[in-house]
Amino acid sequence: MTRRKKEAAPVSLLTSLGASSLELEVRKSRAGAVMLISGVIGVGELSDREIMVLSHSGRLIIRGERLAISTLERRSLEIYGRVTEVVFGYGKA
Amino acid sequence: MVRLDYLLFGYLTLEISEGRMTEALNLALRLGIRAEAVGSRSLTMSYPSFRKFRKRADSALISSVGDVRGSVGVILLFKKRTAAMIALLFCMGLYFLSGNLVWDVRVSAGVGLDEATVLSELERAGVFPGQLWARIDKKHCELAVLDSSEEISWISINRRGTVAYVEAVRRVDGEEPVAPVGIGNIVADRDCVIEEITVKRGTAVVKVGDTVRKGELLISGVVQTERGTEYTHAEGVVIGICDGEVSYTQSKFGTELLVGKAELSEFSLKIFQNKINIINTYGNSPEGCAIIEDKRQWTLFGRRLPISSLSVRATPITEVAIEYSEAQMIELAHRGHAALLSEMLATSSPLRIRTSADYTEDGYTVRSRVVYSTEVGEYKPIETDMEDKW
Numbered sequence: 001m002t003r004r005k006k007e008a009a010p011v012s013l014l015t016s017l018g019a020s021s022l023e024l025e026v027r028k029s030r031a032g033a034v035m036l037i038s039g040v041i042g043v044g045e046l047s048d049r050e051i052m053v054l055s056h057s058g059r060l061i062i063r064g065e066r067l068a069i070s071t072l073e074r075r076s077l078e079i080y081g082r083v084t085e086v087v088f089g090y091g092k093a
Numbered sequence: 094m095v096r097l098d099y100l101l102f103g104y105l106t107l108e109i110s111e112g113r114m115t116e117a118l119n120l121a122l123r124l125g126i127r128a129e130a131v132g133s134r135s136l137t138m139s140y141p142s143f144r145k146f147r148k149r150a151d152s153a154l155i156s157s158v159g160d161v162r163g164s165v166g167v168i169l170l171f172k173k174r175t176a177a178m179i180a181l182l183f184c185m186g187l188y189f190l191s192g193n194l195v196w197d198v199r200v201s202a203g204v205g206l207d208e209a210t211v212l213s214e215l216e217r218a219g220v221f222p223g224q225l226w227a228r229i230d231k232k233h234c235e236l237a238v239l240d241s242s243e244e245i246s247w248i249s250i251n252r253r254g255t256v257a258y259v260e261a262v263r264r265v266d267g268e269e270p271v272a273p274v275g276i277g278n279i280v281a282d283r284d285c286v287i288e289e290i291t292v293k294r295g296t297a298v299v300k301v302g303d304t305v306r307k308g309e310l311l312i313s314g315v316v317q318t319e320r321g322t323e324y325t326h327a328e329g330v331v332i333g334i335c336d337g338e339v340s341y342t343q344s345k346f347g348t349e350l351l352v353g354k355a356e357l358s359e360f361s362l363k364i365f366q367n368k369i370n371i372i373n374t375y376g377n378s379p380e381g382c383a384i385i386e387d388k389r390q391w392t393l394f395g396r397r398l399p400i401s402s403l404s405v406r407a408t409p410i411t412e413v414a415i416e417y418s419e420a421q422m423i424e425l426a427h428r429g430h431a432a433l434l435s436e437m438l439a440t441s442s443p444l445r446i447r448t449s450a451d452y453t454e455d456g457y458t459v460r461s462r463v464v465y466s467t468e469v470g471e472y473k474p475i476e477t478d479m480e481d482k483w
Contacts, residue, residue, distance in 0.1 A: 071126070
Protein backbone atom coordinates (compact mmCIF):
# COMPACT_ATOMS: atom_id res chain seq x y z
CA MET A 1 0.00 0.00 0.00
CA THR A 2 1.47 3.31 -1.00
CA ARG A 3 1.08 6.39 1.06
CA ARG A 4 0.74 9.68 -0.74
CA LYS A 5 1.32 12.92 1.02
CA LYS A 6 -1.40 15.41 0.19
CA GLU A 7 -0.56 19.08 -0.08
CA ALA A 8 -3.21 21.02 1.73
CA ALA A 9 -3.88 24.29 3.43
CA PRO A 10 -3.31 24.40 7.20
CA VAL A 11 -5.65 21.95 8.92
CA SER A 12 -6.67 21.59 12.52
CA LEU A 13 -4.27 19.27 14.33
CA LEU A 14 -7.12 17.19 15.64
CA THR A 15 -8.53 16.65 12.18
CA SER A 16 -5.17 15.75 10.68
CA LEU A 17 -4.62 13.11 13.33
CA GLY A 18 -8.05 11.70 12.61
CA ALA A 19 -9.14 12.51 16.09
CA SER A 20 -12.81 12.45 17.01
CA SER A 21 -13.57 16.11 16.52
CA LEU A 22 -16.93 17.10 15.17
CA GLU A 23 -17.21 20.76 14.35
CA LEU A 24 -20.33 22.58 13.41
CA GLU A 25 -20.63 26.03 11.91
CA VAL A 26 -23.94 27.61 11.03
CA ARG A 27 -24.57 30.65 8.85
CA LYS A 28 -27.85 32.20 7.99
CA SER A 29 -28.81 32.25 4.32
CA ARG A 30 -31.75 33.33 2.21
CA ALA A 31 -33.15 29.79 2.05
CA GLY A 32 -32.70 29.21 5.79
CA ALA A 33 -29.27 28.16 7.00
CA VAL A 34 -26.00 26.77 5.77
CA MET A 35 -24.36 24.29 8.12
CA LEU A 36 -20.72 23.41 7.70
CA ILE A 37 -19.87 20.18 9.47
CA SER A 38 -16.28 18.98 9.76
CA GLY A 39 -14.97 15.70 11.11
CA VAL A 40 -17.51 13.61 9.21
CA ILE A 41 -16.91 9.96 8.47
CA GLY A 42 -20.08 9.28 6.51
CA VAL A 43 -23.67 10.00 5.68
CA GLY A 44 -26.39 7.72 7.07
CA GLU A 45 -29.87 8.52 5.93
CA LEU A 46 -30.57 11.08 3.31
CA SER A 47 -33.81 12.78 2.28
CA ASP A 48 -35.04 16.31 1.79
CA ARG A 49 -36.44 16.31 5.36
CA GLU A 50 -33.80 14.43 7.30
CA ILE A 51 -30.07 13.92 6.98
CA MET A 52 -28.02 11.75 9.31
CA VAL A 53 -24.31 12.57 9.57
CA LEU A 54 -21.90 10.12 11.17
CA SER A 55 -18.69 11.01 12.98
CA HIS A 56 -16.32 9.50 15.53
CA SER A 57 -18.02 11.51 18.25
CA GLY A 58 -21.49 10.33 17.46
CA ARG A 59 -24.22 11.01 14.97
CA LEU A 60 -25.92 14.22 14.05
CA ILE A 61 -29.48 14.26 12.74
CA ILE A 62 -30.54 17.38 10.92
CA ARG A 63 -34.23 17.80 10.28
CA GLY A 64 -35.95 20.47 8.28
CA GLU A 65 -37.42 21.24 4.89
CA ARG A 66 -35.91 21.27 1.42
CA LEU A 67 -32.55 20.07 2.73
CA ALA A 68 -29.65 19.66 0.29
CA ILE A 69 -26.15 18.35 0.89
CA SER A 70 -22.69 18.88 -0.60
CA THR A 71 -19.58 16.98 0.24
CA LEU A 72 -16.39 19.00 0.61
CA GLU A 73 -12.69 18.29 0.91
CA ARG A 74 -11.15 17.17 4.20
CA ARG A 75 -14.20 15.21 5.36
CA SER A 76 -16.56 18.13 5.56
CA LEU A 77 -20.14 18.54 4.56
CA GLU A 78 -22.34 21.48 3.76
CA ILE A 79 -26.06 21.25 4.40
CA TYR A 80 -28.46 23.90 3.11
CA GLY A 81 -32.10 24.45 3.60
CA ARG A 82 -34.60 25.32 6.25
CA VAL A 83 -33.15 23.57 9.30
CA THR A 84 -35.62 23.17 12.13
CA GLU A 85 -33.97 20.62 14.37
CA VAL A 86 -30.48 19.37 15.10
CA VAL A 87 -30.23 16.25 17.22
CA PHE A 88 -27.02 14.77 18.53
CA GLY A 89 -26.85 11.12 19.35
CA TYR A 90 -24.19 8.67 20.50
CA GLY A 91 -23.06 5.75 18.39
CA LYS A 92 -22.94 5.43 14.63
CA ALA A 93 -26.10 3.48 14.04
CA MET B 94 -24.80 30.24 -10.16
CA VAL B 95 -22.06 27.92 -11.40
CA ARG B 96 -18.79 27.94 -9.52
CA LEU B 97 -15.80 29.42 -11.27
CA ASP B 98 -13.71 26.29 -10.91
CA TYR B 99 -16.55 24.29 -12.49
CA LEU B 100 -16.54 26.62 -15.48
CA LEU B 101 -12.78 26.51 -15.84
CA PHE B 102 -12.24 22.78 -15.35
CA GLY B 103 -15.60 21.57 -16.58
CA TYR B 104 -18.41 19.93 -14.64
CA LEU B 105 -21.15 17.34 -15.12
CA THR B 106 -24.16 15.78 -13.44
CA LEU B 107 -24.40 12.06 -12.70
CA GLU B 108 -27.52 10.02 -12.19
CA ILE B 109 -27.05 7.70 -9.22
CA SER B 110 -28.86 4.37 -9.08
CA GLU B 111 -32.04 4.16 -7.01
CA GLY B 112 -31.38 4.11 -3.25
CA ARG B 113 -27.62 4.43 -3.54
CA MET B 114 -27.19 8.16 -3.08
CA THR B 115 -25.89 7.74 0.45
CA GLU B 116 -23.23 5.33 -0.81
CA ALA B 117 -22.22 7.83 -3.52
CA LEU B 118 -21.94 10.64 -1.01
CA ASN B 119 -19.85 8.51 1.34
CA LEU B 120 -17.54 7.64 -1.55
CA ALA B 121 -17.16 11.34 -2.37
CA LEU B 122 -16.40 12.05 1.28
CA ARG B 123 -13.75 9.36 1.42
CA LEU B 124 -12.15 10.59 -1.80
CA GLY B 125 -12.20 14.18 -0.53
CA ILE B 126 -13.97 15.53 -3.61
CA ARG B 127 -16.61 18.18 -3.78
CA ALA B 128 -19.99 16.94 -4.93
CA GLU B 129 -23.41 18.49 -4.72
CA ALA B 130 -26.51 16.38 -4.34
CA VAL B 131 -29.30 17.70 -6.53
CA GLY B 132 -32.53 15.97 -5.54
CA SER B 133 -32.32 12.34 -4.47
CA ARG B 134 -30.76 10.91 -7.63
CA SER B 135 -28.36 13.50 -9.10
CA LEU B 136 -24.86 14.43 -8.12
CA THR B 137 -22.97 17.38 -9.64
CA MET B 138 -19.19 17.51 -9.49
CA SER B 139 -16.24 18.90 -11.44
CA TYR B 140 -14.82 16.90 -14.34
CA PRO B 141 -11.47 16.10 -12.63
CA SER B 142 -13.40 14.95 -9.51
CA PHE B 143 -15.65 12.79 -11.70
CA ARG B 144 -12.65 11.01 -13.16
CA LYS B 145 -11.47 10.19 -9.65
CA PHE B 146 -14.98 9.14 -8.61
CA ARG B 147 -15.51 6.93 -11.64
CA LYS B 148 -12.33 4.96 -10.94
CA ARG B 149 -13.45 4.00 -7.42
CA ALA B 150 -17.20 3.64 -7.98
CA ASP B 151 -18.61 0.25 -8.99
CA SER B 152 -20.30 0.06 -12.34
CA ALA B 153 -23.83 -0.18 -10.94
CA LEU B 154 -23.56 2.94 -8.78
CA ILE B 155 -23.73 5.43 -11.70
CA SER B 156 -26.79 4.95 -13.86
CA SER B 157 -26.00 7.69 -16.37
CA VAL B 158 -23.54 10.48 -16.98
CA GLY B 159 -24.56 13.90 -18.36
CA ASP B 160 -22.63 16.00 -20.88
CA VAL B 161 -19.53 17.77 -19.71
CA ARG B 162 -20.09 21.48 -19.46
CA GLY B 163 -17.76 24.47 -19.02
CA SER B 164 -14.52 25.06 -20.93
CA VAL B 165 -13.53 21.39 -20.86
CA GLY B 166 -16.91 20.57 -22.38
CA VAL B 167 -16.17 22.97 -25.24
CA ILE B 168 -12.74 21.41 -25.81
CA LEU B 169 -14.16 17.89 -25.80
CA LEU B 170 -16.88 19.01 -28.19
CA PHE B 171 -14.29 20.27 -30.61
CA LYS B 172 -11.97 17.33 -30.10
CA LYS B 173 -13.07 15.77 -33.35
CA ARG B 174 -13.42 19.09 -35.13
CA THR B 175 -9.78 20.11 -35.34
CA ALA B 176 -10.25 22.80 -37.97
CA ALA B 177 -13.00 24.48 -35.97
CA MET B 178 -10.82 24.35 -32.86
CA ILE B 179 -7.88 25.90 -34.67
CA ALA B 180 -10.12 28.58 -36.15
CA LEU B 181 -11.52 29.36 -32.72
CA LEU B 182 -8.04 29.63 -31.21
CA PHE B 183 -6.93 31.81 -34.13
CA CYS B 184 -9.90 34.16 -33.66
CA MET B 185 -9.23 34.39 -29.94
CA GLY B 186 -5.59 35.20 -30.64
CA LEU B 187 -6.56 37.80 -33.20
CA TYR B 188 -9.06 39.36 -30.84
CA PHE B 189 -6.47 39.52 -28.09
CA LEU B 190 -3.80 40.96 -30.38
CA SER B 191 -6.08 43.46 -32.07
CA GLY B 192 -6.81 45.07 -28.74
CA ASN B 193 -3.12 45.30 -27.95
CA LEU B 194 -2.04 46.97 -31.18
CA VAL B 195 -2.24 50.57 -32.28
CA TRP B 196 -4.72 50.64 -35.15
CA ASP B 197 -4.69 54.33 -35.93
CA VAL B 198 -2.91 57.55 -35.02
CA ARG B 199 -5.05 60.70 -35.30
CA VAL B 200 -3.28 64.02 -35.16
CA SER B 201 -4.76 67.37 -34.29
CA ALA B 202 -2.03 69.77 -35.37
CA GLY B 203 -2.06 73.44 -34.39
CA VAL B 204 -1.95 76.39 -36.77
CA GLY B 205 1.06 76.30 -39.04
CA LEU B 206 1.93 72.69 -38.25
CA ASP B 207 1.75 69.99 -40.88
CA GLU B 208 0.06 66.71 -39.91
CA ALA B 209 2.56 64.72 -41.95
CA THR B 210 5.46 66.27 -40.00
CA VAL B 211 3.91 65.26 -36.69
CA LEU B 212 3.22 61.73 -37.95
CA SER B 213 6.82 61.27 -39.09
CA GLU B 214 8.12 62.50 -35.72
CA LEU B 215 5.76 60.12 -33.93
CA GLU B 216 6.95 57.24 -36.08
CA ARG B 217 10.52 58.00 -35.12
CA ALA B 218 9.50 58.05 -31.46
CA GLY B 219 7.83 54.64 -31.82
CA VAL B 220 4.16 55.58 -32.16
CA PHE B 221 2.69 54.20 -35.40
CA PRO B 222 -0.10 51.85 -36.53
CA GLY B 223 0.91 48.26 -35.79
CA GLN B 224 2.94 49.05 -32.70
CA LEU B 225 2.16 47.22 -29.46
CA TRP B 226 0.64 49.45 -26.82
CA ALA B 227 2.88 47.84 -24.22
CA ARG B 228 5.91 49.25 -26.06
CA ILE B 229 4.69 52.82 -25.99
CA ASP B 230 5.74 54.86 -22.96
CA LYS B 231 3.67 58.03 -23.28
CA LYS B 232 6.03 60.39 -21.43
CA HIS B 233 9.11 59.00 -23.12
CA CYS B 234 7.58 59.34 -26.61
CA GLU B 235 6.42 62.91 -25.96
CA LEU B 236 9.89 63.92 -24.79
CA ALA B 237 11.50 62.18 -27.76
CA VAL B 238 9.31 64.14 -30.19
CA LEU B 239 10.03 67.46 -28.48
CA ASP B 240 13.78 66.75 -28.51
CA SER B 241 13.96 65.76 -32.14
CA SER B 242 11.57 68.30 -33.66
CA GLU B 243 12.30 72.00 -33.96
CA GLU B 244 8.77 72.78 -35.10
CA ILE B 245 6.80 71.30 -32.20
CA SER B 246 6.68 73.09 -28.86
CA TRP B 247 4.03 70.96 -27.12
CA ILE B 248 2.62 67.49 -27.74
CA SER B 249 0.17 65.21 -25.96
CA ILE B 250 -0.47 61.53 -26.74
CA ASN B 251 -3.63 59.88 -25.43
CA ARG B 252 -5.01 56.41 -25.93
CA ARG B 253 -8.68 55.73 -26.52
CA GLY B 254 -9.30 52.09 -27.28
CA THR B 255 -7.02 51.16 -30.14
CA VAL B 256 -6.52 54.72 -31.43
CA ALA B 257 -3.79 57.12 -30.39
CA TYR B 258 -5.04 60.72 -30.31
CA VAL B 259 -2.23 63.26 -30.61
CA GLU B 260 -2.36 67.01 -30.18
CA ALA B 261 0.58 69.17 -31.16
CA VAL B 262 1.34 72.88 -31.12
CA ARG B 263 3.85 74.65 -33.35
CA ARG B 264 6.85 76.43 -31.92
CA VAL B 265 6.77 80.18 -32.49
CA ASP B 266 10.05 81.99 -32.15
CA GLY B 267 9.73 85.64 -31.27
CA GLU B 268 11.87 88.08 -33.20
CA GLU B 269 14.32 89.90 -31.06
CA PRO B 270 15.21 93.42 -32.07
CA VAL B 271 18.75 93.61 -33.40
CA ALA B 272 20.65 96.86 -33.16
CA PRO B 273 22.24 97.91 -36.48
CA VAL B 274 26.00 97.60 -36.64
CA GLY B 275 28.57 99.31 -38.78
CA ILE B 276 28.59 102.76 -40.36
CA GLY B 277 27.16 103.74 -43.70
CA ASN B 278 24.94 106.02 -45.77
CA ILE B 279 21.57 105.78 -47.49
CA VAL B 280 21.94 106.30 -51.24
CA ALA B 281 19.42 106.38 -54.13
CA ASP B 282 18.91 103.06 -55.91
CA ARG B 283 17.37 104.72 -58.99
CA ASP B 284 16.78 108.12 -60.62
CA CYS B 285 13.85 109.89 -58.99
CA VAL B 286 12.38 113.06 -57.54
CA ILE B 287 12.26 113.13 -53.75
CA GLU B 288 8.67 113.03 -52.51
CA GLU B 289 9.18 112.31 -48.81
CA ILE B 290 12.16 111.86 -46.51
CA THR B 291 12.15 110.55 -42.92
CA VAL B 292 15.46 110.35 -41.04
CA LYS B 293 15.83 107.93 -38.13
CA ARG B 294 19.56 108.26 -37.77
CA GLY B 295 22.09 110.35 -39.69
CA THR B 296 21.83 113.61 -41.60
CA ALA B 297 19.57 114.26 -44.63
CA VAL B 298 21.46 115.78 -47.52
CA VAL B 299 18.49 116.14 -49.91
CA LYS B 300 15.09 117.71 -49.46
CA VAL B 301 11.60 117.14 -50.88
CA GLY B 302 11.47 118.09 -54.56
CA ASP B 303 15.16 117.44 -55.29
CA THR B 304 15.99 115.39 -58.36
CA VAL B 305 18.55 112.72 -57.61
CA ARG B 306 20.44 110.23 -59.72
CA LYS B 307 21.14 106.63 -58.96
CA GLY B 308 23.89 106.32 -56.32
CA GLU B 309 23.51 109.84 -55.02
CA LEU B 310 23.72 110.39 -51.25
CA LEU B 311 20.34 110.82 -49.53
CA ILE B 312 21.03 110.36 -45.78
CA SER B 313 24.58 110.68 -44.54
CA GLY B 314 26.07 108.63 -41.74
CA VAL B 315 28.16 111.58 -40.67
CA VAL B 316 26.64 113.36 -37.67
CA GLN B 317 27.75 116.58 -36.05
CA THR B 318 27.42 116.42 -32.26
CA GLU B 319 28.71 118.40 -29.30
CA ARG B 320 31.74 116.12 -29.23
CA GLY B 321 32.47 116.81 -32.88
CA THR B 322 32.03 114.71 -36.01
CA GLU B 323 30.77 111.18 -35.48
CA TYR B 324 30.05 108.33 -37.90
CA THR B 325 26.94 106.22 -37.58
CA HIS B 326 24.70 103.69 -39.30
CA ALA B 327 22.32 105.89 -41.31
CA GLU B 328 18.66 104.89 -41.12
CA GLY B 329 15.59 106.38 -42.69
CA VAL B 330 12.86 106.10 -45.32
CA VAL B 331 13.09 108.05 -48.57
CA ILE B 332 10.14 107.99 -51.00
CA GLY B 333 10.75 109.14 -54.55
CA ILE B 334 8.74 109.54 -57.73
CA CYS B 335 10.17 107.45 -60.55
CA ASP B 336 9.25 106.52 -64.05
CA GLY B 337 9.71 103.27 -65.80
CA GLU B 338 8.66 101.20 -68.75
CA VAL B 339 7.16 97.76 -69.03
CA SER B 340 7.12 95.98 -72.38
CA TYR B 341 5.97 92.51 -73.43
CA THR B 342 6.20 90.98 -76.93
CA GLN B 343 4.22 87.90 -77.95
CA SER B 344 5.44 85.93 -80.96
CA LYS B 345 3.07 84.35 -83.51
CA PHE B 346 4.68 80.97 -82.93
CA GLY B 347 4.83 79.09 -79.65
CA THR B 348 4.86 75.62 -78.09
CA GLU B 349 2.17 73.59 -76.41
CA LEU B 350 2.43 70.64 -74.03
CA LEU B 351 0.47 67.54 -74.99
CA VAL B 352 -0.43 65.28 -72.08
CA GLY B 353 -0.67 61.59 -72.95
CA LYS B 354 -2.62 58.81 -71.26
CA ALA B 355 -1.52 58.01 -67.70
CA GLU B 356 -0.17 54.48 -67.29
CA LEU B 357 -0.09 52.65 -63.98
CA SER B 358 3.51 51.79 -63.10
CA GLU B 359 3.18 50.86 -59.45
CA PHE B 360 0.42 49.78 -57.06
CA SER B 361 1.02 48.67 -53.49
CA LEU B 362 -0.87 48.11 -50.24
CA LYS B 363 0.38 49.05 -46.81
CA ILE B 364 -1.13 47.09 -43.89
CA PHE B 365 0.13 48.51 -40.59
CA GLN B 366 3.84 48.92 -41.47
CA ASN B 367 4.02 46.11 -44.03
CA LYS B 368 4.16 47.07 -47.69
CA ILE B 369 2.88 44.60 -50.27
CA ASN B 370 3.74 45.29 -53.92
CA ILE B 371 0.88 44.30 -56.20
CA ILE B 372 2.12 45.92 -59.44
CA ASN B 373 5.60 47.26 -60.05
CA THR B 374 7.00 47.63 -63.53
CA TYR B 375 10.48 48.34 -62.13
CA GLY B 376 11.27 50.42 -65.19
CA ASN B 377 12.71 53.89 -65.55
CA SER B 378 10.07 56.38 -66.49
CA PRO B 379 10.70 57.82 -69.94
CA GLU B 380 11.87 61.42 -70.15
CA GLY B 381 9.21 64.02 -70.29
CA CYS B 382 6.83 62.11 -67.99
CA ALA B 383 4.85 63.53 -65.15
CA ILE B 384 4.72 61.16 -62.19
CA ILE B 385 1.48 61.22 -60.25
CA GLU B 386 1.43 59.51 -56.85
CA ASP B 387 -1.94 58.83 -55.30
CA LYS B 388 -1.97 57.70 -51.69
CA ARG B 389 -5.33 56.71 -50.22
CA GLN B 390 -6.28 55.77 -46.67
CA TRP B 391 -9.00 53.12 -46.52
CA THR B 392 -11.99 53.73 -44.28
CA LEU B 393 -14.96 51.68 -43.11
CA PHE B 394 -18.12 53.48 -42.03
CA GLY B 395 -16.13 56.65 -41.53
CA ARG B 396 -13.45 54.97 -39.42
CA ARG B 397 -9.86 54.88 -40.63
CA LEU B 398 -8.41 51.42 -41.16
CA PRO B 399 -4.67 50.70 -40.82
CA ILE B 400 -4.63 49.98 -44.57
CA SER B 401 -3.53 52.42 -47.28
CA SER B 402 -2.89 52.08 -50.99
CA LEU B 403 -0.31 53.82 -53.17
CA SER B 404 -0.63 54.07 -56.93
CA VAL B 405 1.98 55.66 -59.19
CA ARG B 406 1.07 56.70 -62.73
CA ALA B 407 3.44 57.95 -65.42
CA THR B 408 1.92 60.49 -67.81
CA PRO B 409 3.97 61.20 -70.96
CA ILE B 410 4.18 64.89 -71.88
CA THR B 411 5.38 66.09 -75.30
CA GLU B 412 6.07 69.60 -76.52
CA VAL B 413 4.69 70.56 -79.93
CA ALA B 414 5.10 73.77 -81.96
CA ILE B 415 1.93 75.72 -82.69
CA GLU B 416 0.95 78.92 -84.52
CA TYR B 417 -1.34 81.37 -82.70
CA SER B 418 -4.21 83.16 -84.33
CA GLU B 419 -4.38 86.99 -84.24
CA ALA B 420 -6.78 87.00 -81.34
CA GLN B 421 -4.73 84.48 -79.37
CA MET B 422 -1.53 86.42 -79.95
CA ILE B 423 -3.09 89.69 -78.72
CA GLU B 424 -4.62 88.01 -75.67
CA LEU B 425 -1.34 86.36 -74.69
CA ALA B 426 0.54 89.62 -75.15
CA HIS B 427 -1.82 91.54 -72.85
CA ARG B 428 -1.72 88.77 -70.28
CA GLY B 429 2.07 88.72 -70.20
CA HIS B 430 2.21 92.52 -70.02
CA ALA B 431 -0.27 92.58 -67.10
CA ALA B 432 1.86 90.10 -65.18
CA LEU B 433 5.00 92.21 -65.63
CA LEU B 434 3.15 95.38 -64.63
CA SER B 435 1.78 93.74 -61.49
CA GLU B 436 5.25 92.61 -60.53
CA MET B 437 6.64 96.11 -60.98
CA LEU B 438 3.89 97.77 -58.99
CA ALA B 439 3.80 95.16 -56.19
CA THR B 440 5.78 97.43 -53.86
CA SER B 441 4.92 100.79 -55.42
CA SER B 442 2.01 103.14 -55.80
CA PRO B 443 1.23 103.95 -59.45
CA LEU B 444 0.57 107.61 -60.23
CA ARG B 445 0.07 107.36 -63.98
CA ILE B 446 0.14 104.53 -66.52
CA ARG B 447 0.13 105.05 -70.29
CA THR B 448 -0.22 101.87 -72.34
CA SER B 449 0.16 101.31 -76.06
CA ALA B 450 0.25 98.21 -78.26
CA ASP B 451 1.35 97.51 -81.80
CA TYR B 452 2.36 94.82 -84.25
CA THR B 453 6.13 94.46 -84.58
CA GLU B 454 8.50 92.29 -86.57
CA ASP B 455 8.62 89.77 -83.72
CA GLY B 456 4.89 89.66 -83.11
CA TYR B 457 2.65 91.84 -81.00
CA THR B 458 4.08 94.24 -78.40
CA VAL B 459 2.30 95.87 -75.46
CA ARG B 460 4.15 98.73 -73.81
CA SER B 461 3.45 100.90 -70.75
CA ARG B 462 5.12 103.97 -69.35
CA VAL B 463 4.56 104.14 -65.62
CA VAL B 464 5.05 106.96 -63.16
CA TYR B 465 5.04 105.64 -59.61
CA SER B 466 6.25 106.43 -56.14
CA THR B 467 8.32 103.98 -54.16
CA GLU B 468 11.03 103.69 -51.52
CA VAL B 469 14.28 104.59 -53.23
CA GLY B 470 16.95 104.47 -50.47
CA GLU B 471 19.43 101.63 -50.05
CA TYR B 472 22.03 101.21 -47.34
CA LYS B 473 25.66 101.50 -48.41
CA PRO B 474 28.32 100.77 -45.74
CA ILE B 475 31.39 102.96 -45.43
CA GLU B 476 34.68 101.08 -45.26
CA THR B 477 36.60 102.69 -42.42
CA ASP B 478 38.63 101.81 -39.31
CA MET B 479 36.61 104.16 -37.12
CA GLU B 480 33.95 102.67 -34.72
CA ASP B 481 30.36 103.79 -34.45
CA LYS B 482 30.43 106.49 -31.81
CA TRP B 483 26.70 106.97 -31.55
